[in-house]
Amino acid sequence: MIGAVPARDATLAERLRAGRSPRRRAVDRAGRGLALAATLACVVPLAAVLFFVVAKGAGALNLDLLTKPAKALGTGGGALQSWLGTVQMVGLATLIAVPVGIAAGIYVSEFAGHRAARAIRFASDVMVGVPSILVGIFVYVLLVLPFRQFNAFAGSVALAVIIVPVIQRTTEEVLGLVPRELREGSLALGVPSWRTTLSVVLPTARAGVLTGVMLGVARAAGETAPLLFTALGSRLVNIGGFGEPMDSLTLFIYNGARSPIAALNDQAWGAALLLLLLVLGINVSVRLRSMGGVRA
Amino acid sequence: MREDPVEMSVAAPVAAPPEPQREALPTAPSTVPGGAPLSLAPPAAGIPGAAPATVPAAKIEIRDLNLYYGPFRAVRDVSMGIAANQITAIIGPSGCGKSTFLRSINRMHELTRHASMDGQVLLDGVDVYSPEVDAVDLRRFVGMVFQRPNPFPTMSIYDNVVAGLRLGGGARKADLDEVVERCLRAAGLWDEVKDKLRAGGTSLSGGQQQRLCIARALAVDPEVILMDEPASALDPVATLRIEELMLELRGRFTIVIVTHNMQQASRVSDFTAFFSMGEDRAGYLVEMDRTARIFTNPREKLTEDYVSGRFG
Numbered sequence: 001m002i003g004a005v006p007a008r009d010a011t012l013a014e015r016l017r018a019g020r021s022p023r024r025r026a027v028d029r030a031g032r033g034l035a036l037a038a039t040l041a042c043v044v045p046l047a048a049v050l051f052f053v054v055a056k057g058a059g060a061l062n063l064d065l066l067t068k069p070a071k072a073l074g075t076g077g078g079a080l081q082s083w084l085g086t087v088q089m090v091g092l093a094t095l096i097a098v099p100v101g102i103a104a105g106i107y108v109s110e111f112a113g114h115r116a117a118r119a120i121r122f123a124s125d126v127m128v129g130v131p132s133i134l135v136g137i138f139v140y141v142l143l144v145l146p147f148r149q150f151n152a153f154a155g156s157v158a159l160a161v162i163i164v165p166v167i168q169r170t171t172e173e174v175l176g177l178v179p180r181e182l183r184e185g186s187l188a189l190g191v192p193s194w195r196t197t198l199s200v201v202l203p204t205a206r207a208g209v210l211t212g213v214m215l216g217v218a219r220a221a222g223e224t225a226p227l228l229f230t231a232l233g234s235r236l237v238n239i240g241g242f243g244e245p246m247d248s249l250t251l252f253i254y255n256g257a258r259s260p261i262a263a264l265n266d267q268a269w270g271a272a273l274l275l276l277l278l279v280l281g282i283n284v285s286v287r288l289r290s291m292g293g294v295r296a
Numbered sequence: 297m298r299e300d301p302v303e304m305s306v307a308a309p310v311a312a313p314p315e316p317q318r319e320a321l322p323t324a325p326s327t328v329p330g331g332a333p334l335s336l337a338p339p340a341a342g343i344p345g346a347a348p349a350t351v352p353a354a355k356i357e358i359r360d361l362n363l364y365y366g367p368f369r370a371v372r373d374v375s376m377g378i379a380a381n382q383i384t385a386i387i388g389p390s391g392c393g394k395s396t397f398l399r400s401i402n403r404m405h406e407l408t409r410h411a412s413m414d415g416q417v418l419l420d421g422v423d424v425y426s427p428e429v430d431a432v433d434l435r436r437f438v439g440m441v442f443q444r445p446n447p448f449p450t451m452s453i454y455d456n457v458v459a460g461l462r463l464g465g466g467a468r469k470a471d472l473d474e475v476v477e478r479c480l481r482a483a484g485l486w487d488e489v490k491d492k493l494r495a496g497g498t499s500l501s502g503g504q505q506q507r508l509c510i511a512r513a514l515a516v517d518p519e520v521i522l523m524d525e526p527a528s529a530l531d532p533v534a535t536l537r538i539e540e541l542m543l544e545l546r547g548r549f550t551i552v553i554v555t556h557n558m559q560q561a562s563r564v565s566d567f568t569a570f571f572s573m574g575e576d577r578a579g580y581l582v583e584m585d586r587t588a589r590i591f592t593n594p595r596e597k598l599t600e601d602y603v604s605g606r607f608g
C-alpha cells in the first residue's frame with residue numbers, strides 16, 4: 001500500500017499515525033482532482049449547450065413563433081405547425097409504445113424463461129443502440145413507399161419503434177426491484193398471478209415505469225432522422241392529418257439552421273429552446289405527479 | 297398448560313390409512329397428529345386402537361414428502377399429521393427446510409424456479425398436488441403470513457385487508473366494510489387503525505403491519521394459516537401481541553408456525569415438530585409430539601439436545 005507502514009514491532013500509535021503519510025495525502029489529492037476534472041468535462045458541454053440555446057433562443061421565442069404558421073415563402077411566419085406536429089406525433093408514438101413496451105417488460109420480468117428473457121433483453125439492447133436513421137429507412141420502406149405518400153403516421157410509428165425498447169428495458173428493471181415478498185404475499189391470498197402483476201407489482205413500480213416512459217418521450221421528441229423519410233416536414237399546420245406530411249420542431253430546427261437566411265437561423269434557435277422547455281416540462285410534471293398518491 | 301378439549305395420548309404415530317381410502321374425498325381423515333417417521337417410532341404396541349377418540353382429527357396429512365431445489369433435496373421423507381384447529385409449531389436449526397416444508401403446504405414451493413417435490417399433502421383428505429386441485433384456489437383455503445411484514449405499499453390499510461377478496465375475484469362490494477372491521481378486530485388491530493383506514497398500509501409500525509398481514513390473510517376466510525417466523529422481525533411486546541392473537545385464532549383455524557423461539561413454541565403450540573438436517577443437508581422430521589412432551593420428555597436424544605440448547 002501507499003505510505004511507509006512501520007514494522008510490526010512499532011507501537012500501534014506509531015502505526016496509526018503513519019497512515020496519514022504525506023505521500024498518501026498527495027495521491028489522494030491528485031485522485032480527487034482527476035475525478036473533479038472528469039466531472040467538469042461532462043458537465044461543461046451540457047451547460048454550454050443549455051447556455052447557448054437559452055441565450056440565442058430567448059430572443060426568437062416569442063408569441064409569433066408559437067401562434068403563427070410558417071409563410072409559404074420567405075420569412076416572417078412562426079413555428080405553430082412544428083410544435084403541433086411534435087406534440088401529435090410524439091403523442092401517438094407514446095400511445096403505441098407504452099402498452100407494447102410495458103407488456104414486453106412485464107413478460108420478460110415475470111413470465112419469460114431464462115433463455116427467452118435473455119434473447120428479448122439482447123434484442124432490446126440492440127434496438128436501443130440502432131442508429132435512428134435506420135429505423136427511419138425501415139419505416140419508410142414499410143409505410144411510405146407502399147402508399148407513395150410521406151405521412152405523419154409513419155413518423156409516429158418510427159418514433160414508437162425507438163421508444164419501445166427504452167420502456168421495455170426500464171419496466172423490466174424496475175419490476176425486478178419489487179421485492180419477492182410482495183408477489184408472494186399476493187399469491188398466498190389466492191390472487192392469480194396475472195392479477196398480482198397488474199394490481200400489486202406494477203403499481204409498486206409505478207414511479208420507475210413512468211420514468212421509463214419519460215425517457216422514451218424525451219428521446220422521441222428530440223429525434224430528427226427517423227422523421228426525415230417519414231413525416232418529411234411541412235410548412236402547413238396539420239391537425240390530425242396523419243395521412244399527410246407533418247412538421248416537427250426538430251425538422252424545423254434542421255431546416256432553419258441550414259437556411260442561408262439569418263431570420264430563419266434565429267427562428268431555429270427559438271424552436272430549439274421551445275423543444276427544450278417542452279421536454280423539461282413533461283419531465284417535471286410527470287415527476288411531480290408520480291410523487292403524489294399513496295406514499296410508499 | 298391450557299385446557300384442552302381432548303385428552304392427550306399421542307405419544308406414537310399411528311399408521312396411515314390404507315391406500316384405497318385416499319381417493320375417498322371428504323371422508324374423515326385419520327385422527328393422527330403425531331406421525332413421526334416410522335423408523336424413529338418406538339414399538340407401536342397397541343397404538344392403533346389406543347386413543348382414536350382422544351386425539352383431534354388431522355386437518356393436514358403429509359405422506360412421504362420430499363422437496364427439491366433442482367437436484368438438491370431440501371426435505372426428505374416427511375410424514376406427519378397436523379391437527380385441525382390447533383397450533384402446530386415447527387422448530388429446528390437454520391437451513392433444515394422448515395420454510396421449504398411450510399411453503400409446500402400451500403404450493404408456494406412450486407413458485408421457486410427449478411423446485412420440485414414428490415409425496416402427498418392431504419388437506420381434508422384431498423391431495424393438494426393432484427391435478428384437479430388449482431393452486432390459486434388452494435391458497436384461499438391455506439393462507440400465509442411471512443417473516444417480514446409485507447403489506448402492499450401502494451394500498452391503504454382498508455385496501456390491504458380486502459386485497460385478497462378484490463383481486464381474487466371474491467368481493468361483493470357491499471360486504472367489504474364489514475369484512476374490514478371483522479378481520480381487523482380479529483387481528484387485534486381495529487382500535488389502533490379505525491380512524492385511519494385510508495392511510496397507507498406501510499405507515500404502520502412493524503408489529504401493526506404484521507397484524508395487518510394477518511387480517512389480510514383472515515379476510516379470504518382460510519381454514520389453515522401458515523406462519524413463517526411471523527414475529528422474528530418484531531420486538532418482544534409486538535411478539536407477545538402476535539402470540540395472543542394466535543391463541544385467539546386457535547380453535548377456528550388450523551395454524552402451523554415456524555419459529556426459532558423455543559419459548560414461543562412452548563407458549564403457543566399444542567404440537568411441536570422438530571426437524572433436523574442429515575449428512576446430505578436434507579431436512580427431515582426427527583419427531584413430533586404434544587408440545588409439553590417435546591419440551592419435557594422427548595423420545596429422541598437429538599430433540600432433547602436441541603430444545604435444551606445443546607445443539608443447533
Ligand SMILES: Nc1ncnc2c1ncn2[C@@H]1O[C@H](COP(=O)(O)OP(=O)(O)OP(=O)(O)O)[C@@H](O)[C@H]1O
Pocket residue numbers: 365370389390391392393394395396397408577
Ligand atoms: N430458492 C432456493 N433455491 C435453492 N435452494 C434453496 C432455496 N431456498 C432454500 N434453499 C435451500 O434449502 C434448504 C432449506 O432452506 P429453508 O429456507 O427451508 O430453511 P429453514 O429451515 O427455513 O431455515 P431458517 O431457519 O434459516 O429460515 C437450505 O439448504 C437452503 O439453502
Ligand SMILES: [Mg+2]
Pocket residue numbers: 394395396524
Ligand atoms: Mg426459514
